[in-house]
Amino acid sequence: MHAWPASEVPALPGQGRDLRIHDTATGGSITLDPGPVARIYVCGITPYDATHIGHAATYNAFDLVQRVWLDTKRQVHYVQNVTDVDDPLLERAERDGVDWAALAEQETELFREDMTALRMLPPRQYIGAVEAIPGIVPLVERLRDLGAAYELEGDTYFSVEADPHFGQVSHLDTAAMRLLSAERGGDPDRPGKKNPLDPMLWSAAREGEPSWDGGSLGRGRPGWHIECVAIALDHLGMGFDVQGGGSDLVFPHHEMGASHAQVLTGEFPMAKAYVHAGMVALHGEKMSKSKGNLVFVSRLRRDGVDPAAIRLALLAHHYRADWEWTDQVLQDAVTRLGHWRAAVSRPDGPSAEALVDEIREALANDLDAPAALAAVDRWTVTQEQQGGTDAGAPGIVSRAVDALLGVAL
Structure with missing residues (x-):
């Protein structure tokens, strides 16, 4: 499966700072110190209705991670999956009377178009669950051979008790885990399971x-969590730098995936940091495909909204915050974009060296994009009110906003 084309990232003078980021597993901030190649895995879409603003906010957060790393002169090895076979996709295809594979390809292509428009840097590997099946089957068989998996009426389940570190990503109690498992694709009430929390490996x-x-598992299809584990281990190995996704993936997806990988390899942890983006609401409720309260990036684009304004609307909120999409949020972004473009269109302006430093520091501090935007706003106001004499400043600001924030002026 192919990703989408990469937009050019302008080179900036100087060098960025190492990223300090909130780690869900420890509950605190850690400073990431990758080697020459920083490794990140971000969970992708289930392509039956893409791409809403909640999706865009999540991928925007991890695009910023990549940009901070690139600014430190590192390479980035970014991997993302597509869950192109799963119950919600099959249910939507049946509801609409369409072929499930055609629906998946249609929505995946729309996702690519949206990511391109929003200037999200693409993954090096973009892997569908279906194409990963040849690598998934041996992992399930190995878990079974290790005594960490068992069969129930032809299905194969993972035993969470096989991992002594189970629970160290989410730190939830059993009651909360069981509730979330039922809400997010698990089957805790199925009779015969060794533990209600045990997730499906092979259906x-x-x-x-x-x-x-x-193979020895019989015909079927993979569970959700083992899909990402197989792809991540194949392309990144254990101990990669960041496991990313929305906060709704903390449990069960990232918790279960970590346990799968840790039992398979005997190593801990799967990732150095578990990083999660907040949820976006509409009309007081979290955007959700099941509720249908979605704002789609493609529809905004069709309505003539500049993708740079959509991106600025996302950047106006800290990535870990839960927030609400409103018409005013978008209008504020459109207005800001207009001010920024007018400011950098002038032949000269105030010195931009301090501004670039401020943007770098803000993003290195747990991706504080709102602080970075505020710094650009201050430079813009100075440009509007006082002007400046530095002929290179507007160009530096334009390149910095593009390289670090992904906004083309």
């Missing part, structure tokens, strides 16, 4: 559903 073939050769 035996069901009538009317797609299935693949699972």
Whole structure:
């Protein structure tokens, strides 16, 4: 599966700072110190209805991570998956009377177009669950051989008790885990499971559903968590720098994935930092496909909204915050974009060296994009009110905003 084209990242004078970021697993801030190649895995979409503003906010957060690392003169090895076979996708295809594979490809292509428009840097590997199946089956078989998986009526489950570190990503109690498991694709009430929290590794073939050769597992399809584990281990290995996604993935997805990988390899932890973006609401409720209260990036673009304004609307909120999309949020972004573009269109302006330093420091401090925007706003106001004599300043500001914030002026 191919990703989308990369926009050019302008080179800036000087060098950025190492990223200090909030780690869900420890509950505190840590300073990441990757080697020459920083490694990040971000969980991708289930392509049955893409791309809403909640998606865009999450991928914007991890785009900033990449940009901070690139500014430190590191390379970035970014991997993202596409869950192109799963219950919600099959249910939507059946509801609409369309082929599930065609629906997945259609929505994945729309996602690519949206990511390109928003200037999100693409992953080096963009891997679908279906194409990952040949690598998933041996991992499930290995977990079974290790005594960490068991069969139940043809399905194969992971035993959470096989991982002594289970629970160290989310730090939730059993009652909370069980509730979230039921809400987010698990089946804690299924009779016969060793532990209600045990997640599915391999689902035996069901009538009317797609299935693949699972070797000794029989025909079927993979569970959600093992999909990401197989892709991450194949391309990044254990101990990569950042495992990223929305806060709704903390449990069960990232918790279960970590346990799968840790049992498979005997190493801990799967990732050095677990980083999660907040949720976006509309009309007082979290944007959700099940509720249908979605604002789609593609529809905004079709309505003539500049993608740079959409990106500024996302950047106006700290990535870990839960916030609400409103018409005013978008209008504020459109207004800001207009001021910034007018400011950098002048032949000279106030010195920009301090501004670049401020943007770098803000982003290095747990991706504080609102502080970075405020710094650019201050430079813009000075430009509007006082002007300046530095002929190179507008160009430096334009390149810095593009390189570090992904906004083309």
